[in-house]
Amino acid sequence: MNTASFRFHGALQDFLKKRERDQTISYTFKGAPAVKDAIEAMGVPHPEVDVILLNKKPATLQQAISAGDEVDVFPVDAKYNWPVGYSFSKNHPAPKRFILDVHLGTLAKSMRMLGVKTYYQTDLSDNTIAQLAQEQQLVVLTRDIGLLKQKVITWGYWLRSQHTQEQLEEVIRRFDLWDSFSPFRLCLECNTPVLAVDKECIMEQLPPKTRLYFNEFYQCPSCKRVYWKGSHYDRMQGFIAQLIKNRNG
Known part of the structure; x- marks a missing residue:
């Protein structure tokens, strides 16, 4: 020995x-x-x-x-x-494209809200995640240390926190995503870039108060989900502003 x-x-x-x-x-x-x-x-x-x-x-x-x-x-x-x-x-710089394990759905939506390309499905096995990461050159994010030990994975990160906002901050800092923010560019459900849409075209999909108070809308061409800049958008903008303030201060 x-x-x-x-x-x-x-x-x-x-x-x-x-x-x-x-x-x-x-x-x-x-x-x-x-x-x-x-x-x-x-x-x-x-x-x-x-x-x-x-x-x-x-x-x-x-x-x-x-x-x-x-x-x-x-x-x-x-x-x-x-x-x-x-x-x-x-x-070998990490790409700014990510794949998340099945337990990180809330983080996936938060990353997509920032405009960060994020692959996420609820039915992916660890082996499938590792294979997709290799084939599509993706960074693996997980709370499963064992997943990161798979030899085909080149880039990955074990999230220290179990809280979504702290996890998001970890990822931004670790992979230097400061210049990658493009809020409301991607569909939160399917990761597809959304497109501006006329209010009249999606009127039947809108809640009554949304019809009354909002006029700027976006729609996913894939799953047809509709988005507007409501309170969740304001919260994300505030979160970004605070991150940048903390970084510079």
Whole structure:
């Protein structure tokens, strides 16, 4: 049996047992496992990793470890100023298209309300999510750490919070979506871009008070759902404004 030393930094410690945080962890192994296999055996899913230093030199997830190696593993974090070529996220930037697991329906709608392309269906298995993420180049968002460990997933993020608004803020910050906001561009139900529609064409679909107080409407060409800028739009605009204020302040 061989032993290598691992140290996880920053947000990667969220995946460790409390007694292992801010500590060097001894990893015992046979043969020559890949770094990816070792870090996932210790609980850290590979899409959360941005930089690996193997004996103080940059390494890949597929690189094998040997007895006595010292491995430092870092998350994506703006505070680190890495030399060119070190950062996985800079070498292979994540697309601003997402696929969410079946438990994140409310987050999916919130992301679509912001205009962020978000694939979501209630009947997708973990294997299907991983396959779609690979085929369509999507970022996986989930509360299931096991899902993120599937080897075909390139980009992914484990949501720390269980509350939708906090989850949304996590995603915006992690994937730098500040310039991607386009509220009411997408249908909240089917992710299709909506189109402006004359009030007269959808009058029968409108609640009485909406007919009275609103004149600007949008409709999904796919599922025919109708949208207008009501109180939910105002709340989302306020949320965006507060996010930007927090970012700049």
